[in-house]
Amino acid sequence: MRTDLAVIGAGPAGLAAALAASARGVRVTLVDAATRPGGQFYRQPAEALAASRPEALHHGWRTWERLRDGLAVSAVRVLTEHHVWCVERTPDGFTVNALLGPEQEEPVQLHARAVLLATGGYERVLPFPGWTLPGVVTAGGAQAMLKGGLVVPGRRALVAGTGPLLLPVATGLAAAGVEVAALVESTGPRRLARHAPALAGKLPEGAGHAAGLLRHRIPVLTRHTVVRAHGDDRLTGVTVAALGTDGHVRPGTERHLPCDTLAAGHGMLPHTDLAESLGCRLDGLAVAVDTEQRTDVPGVWAAGEATGIGGAALSLAEGHIAGCSAAAHLHGTAPGPAPAALKARTALQRSAAALDSAYVLPAHWPEQITDDTVVCRCEEVTAGAVREALDLGAGDERTVKLFTRAGMGWCQGRMCGTAIAGLAGCAPTPAKRPFARPVPLGVLARHHPKEGPS
Amino acid sequence: MNESLTCDVVVVGAGVVGAATALYAARAGLDTVVVDRGPVAGGTTGAGEGNLLVSDKEPGPELELALLSARLWAALAREGLGEAVEYETKGGVVVAGTDRALAGLEKLAAEQRAAGVEAVPVPPDRLPDLEPYLAPGLAGGMHYPQDAQVMPALAAAHLLRASKARVLTGREVTGILRGPGGAVRGVRTGRGDLHAPAVVNAAGTWGGEVAARAGVSLPVLPRRGFVLVTEPLPPRIRHKVYAADYVADVASDSAALQTSPVVEGTPAGPVLIGASRERVGFDRSLSLPAVRALAAGATGLFPFLAGVRAMRTYAGFRPYLPDHLPAIGPDPRAPGLFHACGHEGAGIGLATGTGQLIAQVLTGRTPDLDLGPFRPDRFTEEAA
Ligand SMILES: Cc1cc2nc3c(=O)[nH]c(=O)nc-3n(C[C@H](O)[C@H](O)[C@H](O)COP(=O)(O)OP(=O)(O)OC[C@H]3O[C@@H](n4cnc5c(N)ncnc54)[C@H](O)[C@@H]3O)c2cc1C
Ligand SMILES: Cc1cc2nc3c(=O)[nH]c(=O)nc-3n(C[C@H](O)[C@H](O)[C@H](O)COP(=O)(O)OP(=O)(O)OC[C@H]3O[C@@H](n4cnc5c(N)ncnc54)[C@H](O)[C@@H]3O)c2cc1C
Numbered sequence: 072m073r074t075d076l077a078v079i080g081a082g083p084a085g086l087a088a089a090l091a092a093s094a095r096g097v098r099v100t101l102v103d104a105a106t107r108p109g110g111q112f113y114r115q116p117a118e119a120l121a122a123s124r125p126e127a128l129h130h131g132w133r134t135w136e137r138l139r140d141g142l143a144v145s146a147v148r149v150l151t152e153h154h155v156w157c158v159e160r161t162p163d164g165f166t167v168n169a170l171l172g173p174e175q176e177e178p179v180q181l182h183a184r185a186v187l188l189a190t191g192g193y194e195r196v197l198p199f200p201g202w203t204l205p206g207v208v209t210a211g212g213a214q215a216m217l218k219g220g221l222v223v224p225g226r227r228a229l230v231a232g233t234g235p236l237l238l239p240v241a242t243g244l245a246a247a248g249v250e251v252a253a254l255v256e257s258t259g260p261r262r263l264a265r266h267a268p269a270l271a272g273k274l275p276e277g278a279g280h281a282a283g284l285l286r287h288r289i290p291v292l293t294r295h296t297v298v299r300a301h302g303d304d305r306l307t308g309v310t311v312a313a314l315g316t317d318g319h320v321r322p323g324t325e326r327h328l329p330c331d332t333l334a335a336g337h338g339m340l341p342h343t344d345l346a347e348s349l350g351c352r353l354d355g356l357a358v359a360v361d362t363e364q365r366t367d368v369p370g371v372w373a374a375g376e377a378t379g380i381g382g383a384a385l386s387l388a389e390g391h392i393a394g395c396s397a398a399a400h401l402h403g404t405a406p407g408p409a410p411a412a413l414k415a416r417t418a419l420q421r422s423a424a425a426l427d428s429a430y431v432l433p434a435h436w437p438e439q440i441t442d443d444t445v446v447c448r449c450e451e452v453t454a455g456a457v458r459e460a461l462d463l464g465a466g467d468e469r470t471v472k473l474f475t476r477a478g479m480g481w482c483q484g485r486m487c488g489t490a491i492a493g494l495a496g497c498a499p500t501p502a503k504r505p506f507a508r509p510v511p512l513g514v515l516a517r518h519h520p521k522e523g524p525s
Numbered sequence: 526m527n528e529s530l531t532c533d534v535v536v537v538g539a540g541v542v543g544a545a546t547a548l549y550a551a552r553a554g555l556d557t558v559v560v561d562r563g564p565v566a567g568g569t570t571g572a573g574e575g576n577l578l579v580s581d582k583e584p585g586p587e588l589e590l591a592l593l594s595a596r597l598w599a600a601l602a603r604e605g606l607g608e609a610v611e612y613e614t615k616g617g618v619v620v621a622g623t624d625r626a627l628a629g630l631e632k633l634a635a636e637q638r639a640a641g642v643e644a645v646p647v648p649p650d651r652l653p654d655l656e657p658y659l660a661p662g663l664a665g666g667m668h669y670p671q672d673a674q675v676m677p678a679l680a681a682a683h684l685l686r687a688s689k690a691r692v693l694t695g696r697e698v699t700g701i702l703r704g705p706g707g708a709v710r711g712v713r714t715g716r717g718d719l720h721a722p723a724v725v726n727a728a729g730t731w732g733g734e735v736a737a738r739a740g741v742s743l744p745v746l747p748r749r750g751f752v753l754v755t756e757p758l759p760p761r762i763r764h765k766v767y768a769a770d771y772v773a774d775v776a777s778d779s780a781a782l783q784t785s786p787v788v789e790g791t792p793a794g795p796v797l798i799g800a801s802r803e804r805v806g807f808d809r810s811l812s813l814p815a816v817r818a819l820a821a822g823a824t825g826l827f828p829f830l831a832g833v834r835a836m837r838t839y840a841g842f843r844p845y846l847p848d849h850l851p852a853i854g855p856d857p858r859a860p861g862l863f864h865a866c867g868h869e870g871a872g873i874g875l876a877t878g879t880g881q882l883i884a885q886v887l888t889g890r891t892p893d894l895d896l897g898p899f900r901p902d903r904f905t906e907e908a909a
Pocket of ligand 2: 562568573576578732870871875
């Protein structure tokens with residue numbers, strides 16, 4: 072298969088990019104692992120969007136309809152259920168190596184002159200005692216439960232962690248008939264208030280979510296954190312406590328809240344695997360791009376949450392700009408993105424930065440992870456084992472992993488990376504995952520001139 | 526925090542070679558300090574596979590060092606370190622696909638036997654007894670019971686702990702202190718000087734840089750290797766299994782890619798396939814041709830692996846000297862400076878012997894092996 076531009080990821084960023092490039096006469100192939108386009112946000116059916124953001128339904132749903140209908144009449148070739156495990160540079164462009172889902176055994180190669188990475192992000196997970204109990208889910212997991220109609224009305228849920236995603240999750244659960252015991256946010260009210268002016272105008276849905284909290288009478292506990300989730304074989308309740316200004320739990324403030332669901336969220340991290348193995352420079356934990364959304368590898372663009380977490384609207388703007396730039400470079404002309412997209416990107420990047428500095432993890436969160444808490448679920452490594460490794464001379468995520476196997480399992484550290492860096496007392500570094508998906512050795516071997524043992 | 530201290534010997538590098546050196550130096554009664562700019566095992570040791578091989582070595586000084594090291598690893602295991610470092614005497618199986626390769630293997634084995642290696646011929650119909658999942662139609666093989674295994678990072682950490690030496694991590698050695706007459710007096714670090722009459726350069730692939738800081742040259746170069754790691758499997762591969770052409774790859778002088786892989790199971794379940802050999806500087810970026818070739822080699826040996834998933838791959842940089850032998854011993858160009866680096870793809874295996882030899886020369890004893898072939902100044906002479 073050949074194409075001019077391979078867009079990887081069909082979320083808001085990838086859709087906007089594919090449509091922009093296609094409208095400018097580029098042969099585009101849009102590749103996504105999911106069964107249909109839409110990404111994290113638009114993949115949800117109308118009801119879920121309505122449930123999670125009644126006030127934003129008009130905006131969100133109409134945008135999705137426009138993208139979906141645009142895609143239907145465009146010349147973009149859409150490849151769903153294509154799990155890309157690696158993009159490699161070739162003398163005349165790139166080869167996108169994918170596995171066909173859901174089995175992910177059959178290989179497909181797509182040859183492209185240019186690639187655009189719109190792979191989005193994944194949830195950041197922080198462990199706490201009891202977090203492995205059934206009934207404890209991530210904020211995104213709760214969103215998925217809503218989407219799949221798995222939420223049972225009448226249940227009692229707690230939404231906890233930090234970040235703007237907790238609001239739509241709490242109101243979404245409430246709208247679906249779940250009693251939300253509290254929204255527990257570790258950031259303090261003063262800190263949030265300090266950033267409020269920056270956040271307000273730029274996050275129109277913020278005000279709506281706040282109204283939703285009021286309407287559903289959801290108690291909000293700011294500067295509070297989950298201390299422990301309780302239960303024998305499933306969740307029965309959660310102990311929460313107040314945080315002092317020094318970031319430590321304030322003794323004596325613990326209280327028990329009975330619930331059967333805990334949705335915990337601590338923000339998102341960019342997917343950078345494909346960019347890394349292409350050799351793209353990263354900026355912190357995100358793919359570094361210039362004003363045209365170009366990475367430092369010629370022929371590779373990146374847009375959306377792979378380049379930094381900022382919400383669906385920012386992803387759309389970046390995708391459009393990236394698609395226009397890629398088209399221009401493939402044609403040898405000057406890019407002409409819509410001025411509105413450039414303006415939106417500037418404004419939304421500023422509010423994303425404001426959100427980023429408003430919501431920070433509590434300063435001493437690793438202290439609350441007891442030694443018997445499993446931090447790496449794949450390899451069943453406890454916090455105690457990680458602390459022993461540090462005592463043996465490990466000093467960073469990589470050496471902790473070597474000493475304990477934490478992060479070596481199926482999720483390749485996507486779940487435990489932040490926790491291990493936190494326990495090691497060092498800043499999280501981008502994980503090196505040359506294979507974005509596990510790949511059968513037979514598939515790898517197939518593209519090598521076969522040799523038996525001599 | 527600035528800290529200046531005095532000891533008998535400073536070991537630069539907390540990889541497996543530095544750790545083994547610290548252990549035997551401390552046991553010889555020396556007050557030992559280990560300093561590393563990163564964490565323990567943060568260098569090539571953290572990227573190595575932990576094969577302790579005698580099977581892949583042709584008779585000569587490296588094989589002698591490997592046999593000495595194998596005895597020392599076994600002794601450490603007997604002392605009780607075995608479990609902590611995941612020591613396993615699993616043995617190696619070398620297979621030949623053709624009669625010609627088999628003849629070469631048998632000739633090598635005969636020479637190795639004369640040097641003290643156990644090598645047991647395995648006719649083709651007995652191969653499945655050793656490795657039931659091997660590809661059919663092989664010409665034959667050789668069983669090497671002395672080949673063993675450790676977990677490299679844990680080995681470095683536990684040897685260091687057993688040494689009771691002081692370990693200073695996160696401290697880069699920026700200079701070697703020289704006194705009147707050029708004698709080494711210690712090292713300068715970013716956080717204070719460490720004073721000692723002896724300094725051991727165990728900086729692995731960066732040993733050339735450390736040597737240069739003492740004003741001497743040592744041409745250590747990186748030779749890149751990729752390893753493929755599969756999903757966890759029930760135990761199916763019992764030995765270290767590789768094809769006969771591996772030995773030729775190891776000894777090759779070519780800069781081009783060589784990929785005859787060693788395939789083995791691990792106690793945790795994943796199968797390790799490694800490693801490629803390539804001289805491309807410190808380029809860490811993924812090379813799909815290298816990992817494809819590893820996969821082809823591994824599935825050629827074990828066809829069932831074709832359906833098994835590779836979870837990850839990683840690269841490391843073997844410390845490589847032009848004649849494929851490490852530099853071990855005192856440096857006459859800088860009295861008080863000792864080298865213990867350049868072990869290329871065998872540094873895990875050769876660490877114990879190296880540490881023992883260095884401890885012996887540090888304390889004025891006669892080393893167990895002739896250090897002539899390992900002399901650190903041998904390249905200067907050649908050039909001159
Ligand atoms: C719980 C939750 C609530 C949210 N609520 C809001 C909200 O109210 N308002 C708002 O603006 N935003 C919200 N967001 C954020 C929003 O979903 C994201 O900002 C947006 O989806 C990012 O768009 P994107 O195109 O960058 O990436 P995504 O939408 O994440 O799309 C990335 C796509 O890439 C595909 N992909 C990734 N890797 C590969 C691979 N290797 N091979 C093939 N395909 C691959 C994925 O399948 C996915 O479809 C929410 C997110 C979550 C998790
Ligand atoms: C893919 C691969 C597979 C391998 N498989 C095997 C195998 O199966 N069996 C085997 O025996 N060998 C194997 N090897 C080789 C083995 O890993 C190395 O030979 C061995 O780890 C070298 O150990 P070392 O202690 O000399 O070096 P390193 O482990 O690199 O330690 C050197 C240390 O010095 C430190 N350092 C450097 N400069 C300074 C400075 N200026 N100041 C302070 N500290 C400094 C570094 O931070 C580093 O920690 C393999 C190698 C690779 C790459």
